[in-house]
Amino acid sequence: MKQENWPQSKLETIGAGPAGISAARRMAGSCLDWLPIVLAMGLVWRRRWWRFFIGGINRPLIFLAIFAWNLGDPAATATDSYLGFLAPGMVVMAAVSAGYSDLVNWFTLRRTYFRVLDEYLLAPISNISLLNGHVLGAAAKGFVLALLVFLAAHFFVHGFFMPPLFFVQLFVVCLTFACLAVAVAMVAGGDKDTLMFTSLIVFPMTFFCGTFFPVEQLPGPLASLSWGLPLTASVYNLRALALTGAGHLGWFLQSLGWLIALYLLAYFLLKLRRED
Amino acid sequence: MEESSKNAGAGTCSQKQPAVMMELKNVYKNYGRITAVAGVSFQVMQGEIFGLLGPNGAGKTTTIRMLNTLTRPTTGELYVAGYQVAGNQVEVKRRIGVVPQQNNLEKELTGRENLILHALLHKVPRSEREKTIKELLDYVGLSSRADERVQNYSGGMARRLLIARALVHHPPVLFLDEPTIGLDPQTRRKIWDLIQLMNRDGMTVLLTTHYIEEADSLCHRVGIIDHGRLIALGTPAELKESLGKYCVEFLNKQGTERCFFHSRSEARDYAQEKDCDTVVRRTNLEDVFVELTGREARELAAK
Ligand SMILES: Nc1ncnc2c1ncn2[C@@H]1O[C@H](COP(=O)(O)OP(=O)(O)O)[C@@H](O)[C@H]1O
Ligand SMILES: [Mg+2]
Numbered sequence: 001m002k003q004e005n006w007p008q009s010k011l012e013t014i015g016a017g018p019a020g021i022s023a024a025r026r027m028a029g030s031c032l033d034w035l036p037i038v039l040a041m042g043l044v045w046r047r048r049w050w051r052f053f054i055g056g057i058n059r060p061l062i063f064l065a066i067f068a069w070n071l072g073d074p075a076a077t078a079t080d081s082y083l084g085f086l087a088p089g090m091v092v093m094a095a096v097s098a099g100y101s102d103l104v105n106w107f108t109l110r111r112t113y114f115r116v117l118d119e120y121l122l123a124p125i126s127n128i129s130l131l132n133g134h135v136l137g138a139a140a141k142g143f144v145l146a147l148l149v150f151l152a153a154h155f156f157v158h159g160f161f162m163p164p165l166f167f168v169q170l171f172v173v174c175l176t177f178a179c180l181a182v183a184v185a186m187v188a189g190g191d192k193d194t195l196m197f198t199s200l201i202v203f204p205m206t207f208f209c210g211t212f213f214p215v216e217q218l219p220g221p222l223a224s225l226s227w228g229l230p231l232t233a234s235v236y237n238l239r240a241l242a243l244t245g246a247g248h249l250g251w252f253l254q255s256l257g258w259l260i261a262l263y264l265l266a267y268f269l270l271k272l273r274r275e276d
Numbered sequence: 277m278e279e280s281s282k283n284a285g286a287g288t289c290s291q292k293q294p295a296v297m298m299e300l301k302n303v304y305k306n307y308g309r310i311t312a313v314a315g316v317s318f319q320v321m322q323g324e325i326f327g328l329l330g331p332n333g334a335g336k337t338t339t340i341r342m343l344n345t346l347t348r349p350t351t352g353e354l355y356v357a358g359y360q361v362a363g364n365q366v367e368v369k370r371r372i373g374v375v376p377q378q379n380n381l382e383k384e385l386t387g388r389e390n391l392i393l394h395a396l397l398h399k400v401p402r403s404e405r406e407k408t409i410k411e412l413l414d415y416v417g418l419s420s421r422a423d424e425r426v427q428n429y430s431g432g433m434a435r436r437l438l439i440a441r442a443l444v445h446h447p448p449v450l451f452l453d454e455p456t457i458g459l460d461p462q463t464r465r466k467i468w469d470l471i472q473l474m475n476r477d478g479m480t481v482l483l484t485t486h487y488i489e490e491a492d493s494l495c496h497r498v499g500i501i502d503h504g505r506l507i508a509l510g511t512p513a514e515l516k517e518s519l520g521k522y523c524v525e526f527l528n529k530q531g532t533e534r535c536f537f538h539s540r541s542e543a544r545d546y547a548q549e550k551d552c553d554t555v556v557r558r559t560n561l562e563d564v565f566v567e568l569t570g571r572e573a574r575e576l577a578a579k
Contacts, residue, residue: 039396047384115380118346119441123397124369275348 033125037133038140040120041106045141056098056145060090061152068156078159079243087153087160088239089211092173092231094149096206099142100177103134104194107185121274131270134182135263139174146170161245165252169241172255173234177202179262180230186269210235230258294321296355297449297480298343303352305338305504312338313349314504320482320497322448325475327495328484329565335504336484337377340451343482344374357449370398373442377453379434381426387437388413388422391444398445412440416470432463439470450474452483456490468494492561502569516559523563526554534563 045052067086068076078084110117120130147170154160180202188194208222209215209231215223226232237251298320305313313335320326328336341347343356345365354361357371381390391409400408413419416436426434435455442450455471456464471494475481485491491498492512500508500515508515520536522543527533536559537543547554 036397036399040393043389043393043396044382044385047389115376115378116382118374118376119380119382119394120397121346122344122369122372122374124366124399126366 033129034133034136036123036125037120037130038137041134041137041141052098052102052141053145056102056141057094057149057152059097060094060149063093064090064149064153064156076157078157078161081157083153083157084159084243085239086212087150087157088242089235090153091146091150091170092235092238093206093211095142095146095170095174096177096202096231098145099138099174100181100202101198102141103138103178103181104185104198106134106138107182108188108194111185127271127274128267131182131263131267135175135178135266138178138181139171142174142177143171146174160242163241163245163247165247166238166241169234169238169247169252169255172252172259173231173238176230176234176255176259176262179259179266182266183262183269186266186273205229205231210239230255230262233258294323295358296320297322297324297357298326298482299353299355300339300343301353301355303339303342303354304350305335305342305347306350311504313342315352316501316504316506318499318506318509320480322480323475323478324496325471325481325483325494327491327498328482328501329486329488329491329498329561330484330501331486331569334486334501336486336501337453338504339501340374340453340482340484344372344451345369370445371447371449373445373447373450375435375438375442375450375452375455377457379431379438381429381434381437381441383427384425386423386425387418387429387433390426390437391441394441394444400445408444408446412443415443415473416440417466432459432466435459435463435467436470439467443474448478449480450482452481454484454486456485456487464490488560488562488565498561500565500568507568508564512561515561515564519559519564519567521559522556523559524550524554524556526550526552528552534567536563536567 064083064087068083071082073081073083076083078087107117110120123130125133150160184194184197188197208218209226209229211231215226215232217223218226233251233254237247237255240251241247296319300316300318303313303316304311316335316339328339330336338347342349343354343361345361345368348362356368359367359371361368382393385393388409391412392405395405395409410419413422416439418433418436418440421429421433426437429437439452439455442452452471456467459467468490471481471483483495495512497509497511498515499506508518510518517538520538522537522540524535524537524543524547525532526547535543535546537546540556543556547556
């Protein structure tokens with residue numbers, strides 16, 4: 001047996017109590033406390049990257065391909081073709097499915113099925129870092145997959161603008177839906193509940209919130225309802241940015257408002273859940 | 277480190293008073309109308325192996341989950357490694373290792389990757405990470421299978437990896453929830469050895485079990501818990517003595533009956549008076565357990 005291997009000295013220093021690390025270093029460290037979660041998610045996702053990759057972008061890419069081949073216009077430009085209209089919508093769809101769906105699954109599977117969630121909850125970081133880590137990890141993945149769809153769209157259509165604000169707006173969408181995912185996962189009792197919410201609310205959102213056609217074409221009450229959902233303003237702003245290079249401050253602020261609201265909701269629900 | 281191997285037995289080596297590493301003060305936990313833990317108080321000293329012994333549903337897991345920050349008590353105070361758990365969750369989590377009742381490894385990752393994951397979550401510096409993980413894999417005897425996916429591990433291997441994982445950040449306090457449940461006898465012995473080795477190196481261990489011989493042979497002190505209440509507390513020897521060191525066992529119409537005596541001669545005299553077959557033997561922890569839980573059941577029924 002190799003009992004001598006056990007590093008006793010370490011045990012002493014960590015066990016020694018609060019004198020271990022200086023307060024200043026701890027402050028600096030806690031700003032990056034979310035990082036371990038992101039790295040851990042990265043480690044898990046790396047193992048199945050192709051599955052997440054394909055799962056995240058196949059639907060938007062299929063829609064793009066269907067419309068591209070159906071409309072059959074090889075010289076389509078961004079500003080005056082339906083494909084140009086559609087592409088930003090598909091970018092958002094990729095962001096939502098990669099950010100939201102995967103994070104909801106992450107939580108519900110880990111809580112009900114694998115029970116790994118405790119391992120993450122036992123990391124010595126605060127609830128807020130726990131939330132930030134999960135949200136940032138999922139949002140980053142959604143962002144990357146959405147960008148891939150955007151790149152692929154260039155294959156069918158040309159003439160998109162890419163102002164920096166486009167990427168900011170896209171990341172805001174990713175963060176918003178990651179927050180929504182945490183909120184849903186904290187409320188739902190099991191994977192059946194989340195599946196229900198996802199297919200009843202989130203999935204239709206990716207179709208009817210201005211992704212495929214302007215919401216004004218929806219019947220009256222549905223159009224106003226659509227503007228009350230978190231996706232519409234971001235899709236409109238993203239499209240404006242990609243097609244004209246200029247955004248719309250109102251829409252941007254609206255999507256930022258949704259992000260803040262859902263972040264607070266997610267934090268509140270996470271905290272509530274942790275007090276069980 | 278050389279010295280530590282000479283000082284076998286953590287209890288004997290320290291001149292100073294051993295510190296209290298865990299404490300529960302009148303802790304209650306309700307889940308709706310179910311009371312999982314009903315007013316438990318006890319202390320665990322530094323360097324101890326403390327066992328919570330109780331049947332299924334007694335409240336052992338709930339007690340551990342309150343100590344390790346995963347569940348909040350309804351009322352009562354808990355302290356771990358000098359910190360009150362409420363309000364100091366991060367400080368407590370830094371100092372504890374947790375081996376859960378169920379295998380909760382990331383099944384798609386390899387054994388080594390599971391340890392890396394834990395090291396990331398606990399911010400083990402990169403420079404130490406590889407060395408520590410290599411040592412731990414040796415320690416639990418999984419080096420040769422470390423790069424296989426955890427999916428393919430047997431129950432015993434998974435349990436050993438869970439133990440290794442709990443040690444990656446060198447916690448001074450370790451919680452093990454039913455560490456040997458569902459394992460074959462050989463593997464169970466290996467886990468016991470492992471727990472004793474860790475304890476010899478100064479770690480304070482709180483484990484739960486419903487195997488009586490596990491509590492008897494492994495734990496320095498045992499708390500017997502039933503229906504969420506601590507019904508006995510002491511060293512295995514103390515608990516047996518409280519009942520009487522010797523037991524006379526015989527079968528009558530009501531079933532097996534046991535009587536306890538403080539000396540062998542008393543026991544033998546009593547056995548000779550009986551006109552049925554009797555067995556005289558030393559009291560074991562199971563007798564204590566059965567006697568106390570039975571007594572408690574009668575008291576509850578009387579209320
Ligand atoms: N999350 C929970 N919700 C409701 N009841 C629970 C929960 N966890 C445990 N219980 C109940 O609390 C009691 C004690 O459970 P537990 O602590 O798991 O016992 P043990 O680990 O000793 O087998 C049981 O009656 C169990 O049904
Ligand atoms: Mg249990």
